[in-house]
Amino acid sequence: MVERRSILKPDGTIVPGSKPRMDEEFLLEALRLMMLSRAYDERVIGLQRQGRFGVYSPGLGQEASIVGSAMSLDPSRDWIVPQYRELMAVVRQGYPLELITATYMGKTTPDTRIPEGVNVLPTQVALAAQLPQATGLAWGLKLQGKDAVVMAYIGEGGSSEGDFHEALNLAGVQRAPIVFFMQNNQWAISTPRRMQSAVPSFSLRAAGYGFPGVEVDGNDVLAVYDVAVEAVERARAGEGPSLVEAVTYRMGFHNTTDNPSRYLDPAEFEEAKQRDPIQRVIKYLTAIGLWDDERQKTADQEVAAEIERVVEAAQAQRGVRPEMLFDNVYERPPARVERQRAEFLKSVNGH
Numbered sequence: 413m414v415e416r417r418s419i420l421k422p423d424g425t426i427v428p429g430s431k432p433r434m435d436e437e438f439l440l441e442a443l444r445l446m447m448l449s450r451a452y453d454e455r456v457i458g459l460q461r462q463g464r465f466g467v468y469s470p471g472l473g474q475e476a477s478i479v480g481s482a483m484s485l486d487p488s489r490d491w492i493v494p495q496y497r498e499l500m501a502v503v504r505q506g507y508p509l510e511l512i513t514a515t516y517m518g519k520t521t522p523d524t525r526i527p528e529g530v531n532v533l534p535t536q537v538a539l540a541a542q543l544p545q546a547t548g549l550a551w552g553l554k555l556q557g558k559d560a561v562v563m564a565y566i567g568e569g570g571s572s573e574g575d576f577h578e579a580l581n582l583a584g585v586q587r588a589p590i591v592f593f594m595q596n597n598q599w600a601i602s603t604p605r606r607m608q609s610a611v612p613s614f615s616l617r618a619a620g621y622g623f624p625g626v627e628v629d630g631n632d633v634l635a636v637y638d639v640a641v642e643a644v645e646r647a648r649a650g651e652g653p654s655l656v657e658a659v660t661y662r663m664g665f666h667n668t669t670d671n672p673s674r675y676l677d678p679a680e681f682e683e684a685k686q687r688d689p690i691q692r693v694i695k696y697l698t699a700i701g702l703w704d705d706e707r708q709k710t711a712d713q714e715v716a717a718e719i720e721r722v723v724e725a726a727q728a729q730r731g732v733r734p735e736m737l738f739d740n741v742y743e744r745p746p747a748r749v750e751r752q753r754a755e756f757l758k759s760v761n762g763h
C-alpha cells in the first residue's frame with residue numbers, strides 16, 4: 413500500500429500532527445484562484461454553447477491539484493509545461509487570462525501569443541507529447557547552469573503513452589530538474605482508471621526510473637502544495653526528477669464535446685462531490701475565523717467582475733486576418749509569395 417499524503421480532510425479539519433507549509437495568506441490566494449477557475453469554467457461553457465468559444469476542458473473538481481502544484485513554483489524562473497486542463501496553473505505563472513480566452517475565441521494572432529518572459533509552453537492535446545519536450549527543457553536549463561525547475565503536467569490516461577516512458581527515463585538518467593505532475597482524475601474521456609493500468613498507484617512507476625514517486629490527495633490544496641514544494645526543492649538542489657500522482661476526480665464532462673451520462677455512474681459522481689476541493693478550504697478557513705458569508709459574497713463579486721473584464725478584453729482583441737497565412741514564413745518573402753499574397757488579398761477584399 414502506498415501512503416496517500418493528506419493534510420486537509422474533506423470535513424475541513426486538519427489531519428492531527430500535520431503542519432502545512434502554506435501560510436494563511438497563500439491559502440487565501442489559492443482559494444481565490446480556485447474560485448476563479450470554477451467560475452470561469454461555468455462562464456465559458458456558456459459561451460461555448462452559444463458558439464462563441466472553442467472546445468474546452470474544465471478543471472472542475474481538480475482545482476486544488478492544479479492551483480496547489482503551480483503555487484510551488486517561482487514564475488520568474490520556473491517553467492510550466494501543460495497538458496490541456498491546467499488553466500489556472502498557467503495563469504498563476506503569468507499568462508494573462510484574457511489572452512488565453514482570446515485564443516479560445518479563435519483569435520490566434522501575434523497579439524495573443526504567450527508573452528515574452530512568461531515561462532509557459534503551449535497547451536498540448538497529443539497525449540504525452542509534451543513530456544519529452546519538458547525533459548529537454550529541464551535538461552537544457554540545467555546545462556545552462558540555471559536553478560530553474562520545470563513542472564510538467566500529464567493525465568493518468570496520457571501516462572499510457574510511450575512518450576511518458578521515454579521522458580521519465582531520460583529525465584532520470586540526466587537528473588533533470590523536473591517534476592512530473594500527474595493528475596489522476598479517474599477518467600480518460602470514458603476510459604476508467606482501472607482500464608488504464610494494473611499498477612495500484614501510478615506513483616510506483618517512478619521507481620522504474622530511479623527517482624521518487626509520491627501519491628497525494630489531489631483535492632487537498634495544502635497537501636498538494638507541500639508535496640509539490642518538496643519535489644521542486646529536490647529538483648532545484650540538483651537531486652533530479654520526481655513523480656507526483658495527485659488523486660482527484662473529474663467532476664464534470666471531459667470537454668465540451670463529451671456526454672458523460674452515457675458512461676458515468678451517478679452514485680459515484682454524487683460521492684465525489686462530497687470531496688469538493690473548494691468547499692473543504694472554505695470549511696477550514698471558516699473554522700479558523702478567516703471566512704464568513706460576507707467574505708464569500710465579496711469574493712464571488714470580485715471573481716465575477718474579473719471574468720467579465722477578461723471576456724470583454726478577449727472580445728476586443730483583433731481577430732485573425734486571412735493574410736496572416738503568409739506572415740512569419742519568410743523573413744524576406746520571395747516575389748512569388750508577395751504576388752500570391754497580393755492576389756489573395758484582392759480575392760478576399762473583392763477588388
Ligand SMILES: Cc1ncc(C[n+]2csc(CCOP(=O)(O)OP(=O)(O)O)c2C)c(N)n1
Nearest residue numbers: 497537538539567568569570597599600601
Ligand atoms: C495520442 C493521443 N491519443 C488519443 C487522444 C484522444 N484523447 C484526448 S484526451 C484523451 C483522454 C486523456 O486522459 P488523461 O490523460 O487522463 O487526461 P484528462 O483528460 O483526464 O485530464 C484522449 C484519449 C489524443 N489527444 N492524443
Ligand SMILES: [Mg+2]
Nearest residue numbers: 567568597599
Ligand atoms: Mg484523466
